[in-house]
Amino acid sequence: MGCPYLAYRETGDEQSFDEARAFCTVVDEFVQPMRADICNDRYELAHERHCEIYRAHEGTGEEGSADT
Ligand code: SF4
Numbered sequence: 001m002g003c004p005y006l007a008y009r010e011t012g013d014e015q016s017f018d019e020a021r022a023f024c025t026v027v028d029e030f031v032q033p034m035r036a037d038i039c040n041d042r043y044e045l046a047h048e049r050h051c052e053i054y055r056a057h058e059g060t061g062e063e064g065s066a067d068t
Helices: 033-039 052-058
Strands: 006-012 015-024
Touching: 015 033
Parallel strands: none
Antiparallel strands: 006 015
């Protein structure tokens, strides 16, 4: 299952295309083709593990363990 923040749009980010392209609704930008594989969880990739945008948005980063 792909990222819940993934959309396909023909316009946005002040650009427009003939075919709908992967668009990240977190940052309101089109997604580069290599990242779209992460967005779609292709090739053993997973958005919750490999996308720093998703992790930052969900607050699932590995921060917070520096306190001693
Ligand atoms: S860039 Fe990250 S947050 Fe945005 S749609 Fe893709 S996986 Fe989701």
